[in-house]
Amino acid sequence: MPKSKKRVKAIAAQPKSTPMSRRYVLGGGAVASAVALGGGVWGLSSFRTYASEHDLSRVGNGDLAIVQIHDPQCPTCTALQKQTRRALRDFDDCGLSYLVADINTDEGAAFARRFNAPNVTLLLFDGQGALQRRVQGMQQASALAGVFAAHKATA
Numbered sequence: 001m002p003k004s005k006k007r008v009k010a011i012a013a014q015p016k017s018t019p020m021s022r023r024y025v026l027g028g029g030a031v032a033s034a035v036a037l038g039g040g041v042w043g044l045s046s047f048r049t050y051a052s053e054h055d056l057s058r059v060g061n062g063d064l065a066i067v068q069i070h071d072p073q074c075p076t077c078t079a080l081q082k083q084t085r086r087a088l089r090d091f092d093d094c095g096l097s098y099l100v101a102d103i104n105t106d107e108g109a110a111f112a113r114r115f116n117a118p119n120v121t122l123l124l125f126d127g128q129g130a131l132q133r134r135v136q137g138m139q140q141a142s143a144l145a146g147v148f149a150a151h152k153a154t155a
Contacts, residue, residue, distance in 0.1 A: 053100045056111050060129020064155055065097045066148065069112045071119040072102060080120055080138055087144035095127075096152060124151045 059065045068084060070077045081100070088098055102108040103119055115123055115131060122135040124147070132154065135147055 053098060054102060054105070054108070056099055056101055056107055058097055058099060059125050060127070062127045063095045063097045064127060064151060065099055065125040065129075066151070067099045067101050067111070067123045067125065069115075069117045069119050069121040069123065070100045070102055070108070072104065074119055076120050076138055080122070083139060083141045084122065084144055086141035087148055090145060091148060091152065094152070095155065096148065122147075124148075127155065 056067065059067060066084070066088075068077075068081060070081060072078070084098065088096070100108070101111040103112050112118070115134075117123055117134065118136075120137055122139075122144075123131055124133040124135070126132050133147070133151065135144070139147075
């Protein structure tokens with residue numbers, strides 16, 4: 001058998017692709033839309049949380065505040081942030097604000113300079129914005145929970 005006939009037979013033996021049904025295409029579009037919408041809602045929520053945590057004007061507005069002097073490029077800062085958030089889970093939203101002074105922003109760097117605080121530092125403020133305590137260096141969530149409970153008791 002010549003090569004060209006073998007090739008034609010091989011091509012003919014391959015299964016034909018089935019055209020996509022309209023229902024299949026619409027179903028895929030609905031799934032993609034739901035995923036995109038869910039991602040959009042999550043993104044908006046994350047942005048609001050980020051903006052709220054970085055609003056340093058909230059210090060001294062009546063609530064106790066914990067401000068982390070933070071460098072997002074520093075692994076120790078990121079680890080401290082995780083431990084701080086873990087420790088704060090037990091406090092819910094009971095008049096204790098967690099804020100982040102990002103030293104890579106003008107506002108965050110100015111805040112850190114004003115309190116002479118390097119990164120990997122937590123500053124605990126009373127409701128009027130007076131610095132009450134400074135916690136420097138990496139801490140575990142269990143130790144931070146005790147510090148936060150004592151800070152909360154001063155209110």
